[in-house]
Amino acid sequence: MPEKPKLEDVAKLAGVSPTTVSRVLNNRGAISERTRRNVNNAIQQLNYHPNEIARSLFGSKTHFIGLIFPSTGHPFFGELIFQIENILSEKHYKVLICNTMDQTEKERSYLDMLLSNQVDGMIVGAHNIGIDIYQRAKLPIVAIDRKMSETITVVSSDNYQGGRMAAEELLRQGRSKIIHVNSIRQKEAPSSYLRRKGYEDVMTEHGLPFKTYEIESPFDPEVKKQILSSLLDQDPTIDGMFLSDDLTAAIALSMIRKRNRDIQIVGYDGTEMVTTCLPELTTIVQPIRAMAQLAVDLLLKEINNEFDGIKKNYILPVTLRRGT
């Protein structure tokens, strides 16, 4: 069995120079039809695949894009990543995936890894390490849902409006003792803060009291369960809850059912997954597909130096999906 064929092997078999093969491969320069056929035949025969690593080394582009997210397993990130990868692959970019699990050390080493692998850019949805570290990378970066610095583009959905819509929906359903559970996944996460602010503002505007609880370990469902459980048991007057993500909302929902309480809930994210599993859940839907598209567009523009504007902050509208 022969080793991996190289361009030179193709050249020999086709009886031409390496340059010619390269030209056929890249459709550059003028090639006679005959030569082209010969070369293509040789390529077929040898089952030759150009070594992208070598190509990358030469040029300055690898067509690698790094994706840094807390977890591919989470439905929101999973679907976002799915969309991003789809769009990128159409444009012939390849995706290197990184699951930080909200761990600073992992994030830092992933960042190093991506830089070492000469990614052309990255899309980042997880941020524990300092902003400056990303700054220093001097690389096209698009952040999701988190302002990292003045110079890094951000794509997010309208978290403030989302918070407002959730609260308003609960009020519309005749609820007034409404609490908010905020499953923060990062310190100073603006998305959590804005959702909360939206909710609190609406409550205030209606002259109602508000109460926000924060859950700090979003990856452990047991912790969530305990907190939600004691929450519910402590206060029998609660009649509405706004949960900052659907997974937490799902847990709350099943607890409420088990306790036979009359509490209306609103979740957040509106992934297809949750929509399928829990069609009865009312939730604020993030425009995942649009966020992916925009993030990719902006990133590729930065990569290709096509700044068509100075705008750095993109906020996409959210919608309310009423449970069935």
Add this chain to the structure above:
Amino acid sequence: MPEKPKLEDVAKLAGVSPTTVSRVLNNRGAISERTRRNVNNAIQQLNYHPNEIARSLFGSKTHFIGLIFPSTGHPFFGELIFQIENILSEKHYKVLICNTMDQTEKERSYLDMLLSNQVDGMIVGAHNIGIDIYQRAKLPIVAIDRKMSETITVVSSDNYQGGRMAAEELLRQGRSKIIHVNSIRQKEAPSSYLRRKGYEDVMTEHGLPFKTYEIESPFDPEVKKQILSSLLDQDPTIDGMFLSDDLTAAIALSMIRKRNRDIQIVGYDGTEMVTTCLPELTTIVQPIRAMAQLAVDLLLKEINNEFDGIKKNYILPVTLRRGT
């Protein structure tokens, strides 16, 4: 702003040769403590990151692993990919992700892409294109849940037993008019076939009739809904259903509730996601974490030529999780 520093820049700054820097980087050969310090300082100062692309070009290993799956967005694959990436990253492998969406053309071009990028191996959970194409790759490959050929290692969970367990559970719940809905995602998929066989065997053994329905477009929930809907309406005597994945089971569950039918259902996969969203769903749990671990272990063994056995087919046990 300086360009990306290269090894040569470090060498200059440290007043040594490139060779020496390389040695420091790789901990190879003998280096004086002083030189090592100088070099390390220079590396720090320049914020130097060795170019992995160049390294890969030289050596024959890239430490890239390609993952080919139908969709990162699907909870089963999303969680499996999450686990696989985690384990691989600990071993300093990097993951290139591919979403085929069950499209032959995408799968083929992803395979080409991975080969061109000199991946050291791949883990494949999607298979529409011919086996021979993977064979030709002459690369360490581990397949998930699908026998691809005599020479490609397969990791799967015990689909036959899973099918049996599902049927037995329904019988145990006093059901007898039990149907099976099989959401096949690929032709001749052995996992679907085995689950079905397990169910049918149990029914036969109990002298009961069985009926299996197949849904062919697993990515469109609307299609599923229509089929399930007409299924339920056609036959009012059904009292048990075995659905071959949890997402389909979730749809069935909400339909059954809406119709107020007394039908017990059993799903398949048992992802954390679905467990959280639908704790009441009884399901057959695949050992995702163990499958990921085994697949990675086997792949790395193949990559490092450490065949410790000739076994090619690994079947991990599934468990039943009763809904709460």
Add this chain to the structure above:
DNA sequence: GTGAAAGCGCTAACAG
């Protein structure tokens, strides 16, 4: 302990 030189597989001048 350290350095000079060759080469990994490919592409892009520059010739012809």
Add this chain to the structure above:
DNA sequence: CTGTTAGCGCTTTCAC
């Protein structure tokens, strides 16, 4: 239209 040559950033013989 096609080939020769140099070099992308790194590692590794082989010398000193």
